[in-house]
Amino acid sequence: MLTFNDNKAGMGGLDKEKITKVIEENTSASYSSFSKKQQSRIDEKVAEIKNRIEKATREEKQKAENSMKNLEIKLEASRDLSRDCVCIDMDAYFAAVEMRDDPKLRTIPMAVGSSAMLSTSNYLARRFGVRAGMPGFISKKLCPELTLVPGNYPKYTKVSRQFSEIFMEYDGDVGMMSLDEAYIDLTEYVANRTEKRIFTRHRYGGDCPCWLPRVPEDEDIENLQFEDSECTKCSKNRRAYFDDVEFGVGREEVVREMRFRVEQLTGLTCSAGIAANFMLAKICSDFNKPNGQFVLENDRNVILEFLEKLPIRKVGGIGRVSEAHLQSMDIRTVGDMLLQKALFPLCFSPLAQESFLRTALGLPGRPSSSDPRRKSISVERTFSPTSDFQMLCDVHLEICQMLEEDIRKAGVIGGKTITLKLKLSSFDVLTRSLTPSDTVSSLEDIQKYSLELLEKEKGKEIRLLGVRLSQLVFEEEKKSKTITDFWNDAKQQKPLSSPEDADEIIMMDTRPCPICGADVENQLEILNRHVDECIQKMTDEESPELICISVETKKKVEKPVVFSKKRKIQEKKPAAKKVATIDSFWKKE
DNA sequence: GCGGATCAC
DNA sequence: TATGGTGATCCGC
Structure with missing residues (x-):
């Protein structure tokens, strides 16, 4: 069974057993049997791994050991300890934005999401075991007081754009992995930073709770300058304090400076990891969460020591399944990976061997494709399970229309391959794809080909439909305003x-x-x-192209950060049907 | 090229 | 009442 995972920050010291029990009690029969099926697949694979290790001959083991030794030498030669890599992660991002904008939410357990799925929970809610990825209705059982707030993605996108512009001043190539996670290479900036910087700090106090950050209650404010004003939102008195803060020249100081500026600009806190590469920086960003940072020295021994006791699940790319596979080889920490590396060739593909060995050595993953363009574009929707083909066709059409709209907005002409995705009422997922001789481009094509695939699955009881285009064909690069x-x-x-x-x-x-x-x-x-x-x-009223705007900065920005698209939820009334349509699904509650 | 799996957020 | 959506990559045919 899936056991409760207290991986996330803010979840220390809670009653794991009780939480697991509540989750089990509220899991539907169909989902429960699906989970069991998944678990037995993992068990099967685990048995296979154990078997392979057991029946390996001495020659095979020797060969495996040599192979990994050679690979280690090769990888070790690529070790680069010269860089200052930073991973910045916003603290409980969506929840933090909602709490910022509604002070009432700051003191109660709350989560962003729906009764079907939570995106984020605040730290108060995490104490009850309420966490991202959990269905909202189960969270309510764990924490009856929990307040659910529907997500406001355009707002999170806007705020993300605001703080990513700060990062761009330090690294023009900053990578936004998602709305709340940034990868910044500070090497060049730190090398050129020779002087400290001073900023005016604003913090708020008084009766008005609206603005953040607040001055801590226990801070001595006797000597701070301030200015009073009436808040336009709550009409109460707001006192803005200001003073100067100073940041030095090292990488830790610069990261403090970036985090300070993010909080000043947005009222939100973030955490950062600093290390020799992004794989390590990402792990470090989790170490002093929330509102903290952790630096890992650029030193081989320090890095290996740091990794020795680190649970493998903390490593990016090792999920639930890989964790189980590795555990069957007595590997629980990254240190264990290094000890057991000679077994990898007996159990894993060459790519997986290299990937695990890189992790064990604290080296970054293989650089991926140099083409920054997206590889696929898709739309999928979940609804009440049905096998009524007419209803499935209705949903299918809407999905195709949304996809066609998306590809136009994305500057995509079409795709060579079209894929239909189905999730059955049993939660099993199927995909069916087709690569016609001509590029799939128009709405008619998208609809025709994917319907062809859907028709072959007639009779199945389906809870999700999706359509994806891949092997994309792009328009000419559009000239965008700087x-x-x-x-x-x-x-x-x-x-x-x-x-x-x-x-x-x-x-x-x-x-x-x-x-x-x-x-x-x-x-x-x-x-x-x-x-x-x-x-x-x-x-607000239009559906604007995403504009990348900022007040002029000293450093010229070369390329705008790319954000994920947004979709307006249609306001039209749901049709009176027995089964949820897409509209009624999104409008419910 | 296809379909299943895994993973991140 | 009730377990998401988007994109990427890898494996084994």
Whole structure:
């Protein structure tokens, strides 16, 4: 059975057994039997691994050992201890955004998601065992007080864009792995950073709870400068304190500086890992969560010592299944991996052998494809299980329409391969694909070919349909506006009106907002925050192209960070049908 | 090229 | 009442 996993931060010291019991009690029969099926697949594989190790001849074992020794020498030669790699991870991201914008949520257990699935929970909820990936209705059993907040993805995207622009100042090539996770190579920046930097820090106090960050209760505020104003949201008095903070020149100082700036700009905290490569930095980012950072020295012995006791599940790429496989070889920590490496060729493919050995040595994964373009694009939806073919066709059509819309927005002309994905009411997943001689491009093509595949599965009881295009064909690279262009365009405009939120401005050096013309404090974060709000107001009604905008920065940004697309949820009423359509699914509760 | 699996977020 | 959606990659045919 799937046992409860307390991998995540903020889950120490909770009653694992009780939580596992509640989860089991609330698991439906069909899901439970699916889990069992999965587990027996794993057990089978485990038995196979044990068998292979047992029946290996001495020659085979010797060959395996030599092979791994040679590989280790080769990999060790590639070790690079010269880089400053940083992984930054926002703390409980979606939940933190909701808590920031609704102070009531800050003191109660809450989670972002639906009764079907949670995306994130706050730290109060985690104490009950409520965590990402858990269905909301089970979370409610674990924590009846739990407040569920539906996700607001456009907002999370917008906030993510705000702080990723800070990262871009330090590494023009910053990689946004998702809305809340950034990979930053600080090597060059740190090498060139010769002077400390001083920032004005804003923190809030007074009766108004709206703005973050707050000044800690226990801090001595006698000597802080402040300014009072009436909050436009809650009408209470808000006291803004400000003082100066200083950041030095080493990589740890620079990471503190980035985290400080993120919090000043967004009111959200993040955690960071600093190490010689991103694989290690990612692991480190979890070590002082929340609102902390952890640095791993760029030293081979220090790295190996750090990994020795690290549970394998903490390593990126080792999931539930690989963990079980490795455990069957008495491997629980990364240190164990190094001890048992001679067994790898007996049980795993060459790629897996190399991947595990890299992990054991603290080396990054193989560099992947140099083509940054996406490989596939897809849409899938879950609904109440049905075998009614007409209903399945209706859902299928909607999915195809959404996919066609997405490929146009993504600058994709079409794809050579089309794949239909089905999830049966048993939770088993099937895929069926087709590669016609001509590129699949129009809505008609998408619909025709995938329907052909669907028709062959008539009669099955289905709970999810998906359609995917792969081997994509792209449009010509579209010319996109640079940040500076936008600034220059906006500067030409006359101020539209006097600013309504003038009280948000703390008296200092100002410059006019390029959108509304209001005077805004001339500090990058504050200015950016204001400009983003203006843009939001401006574009709320339309469905704007994602604009990458920022106040001009000293360092020119070469390429905009790419964000995932967004979809507007249709507001039209659900059709009166017995089975949930896509619309009614998304509109429920 | 296809279908199943695994993984991350 | 009730267990998501998107994208990538790898393995073994």
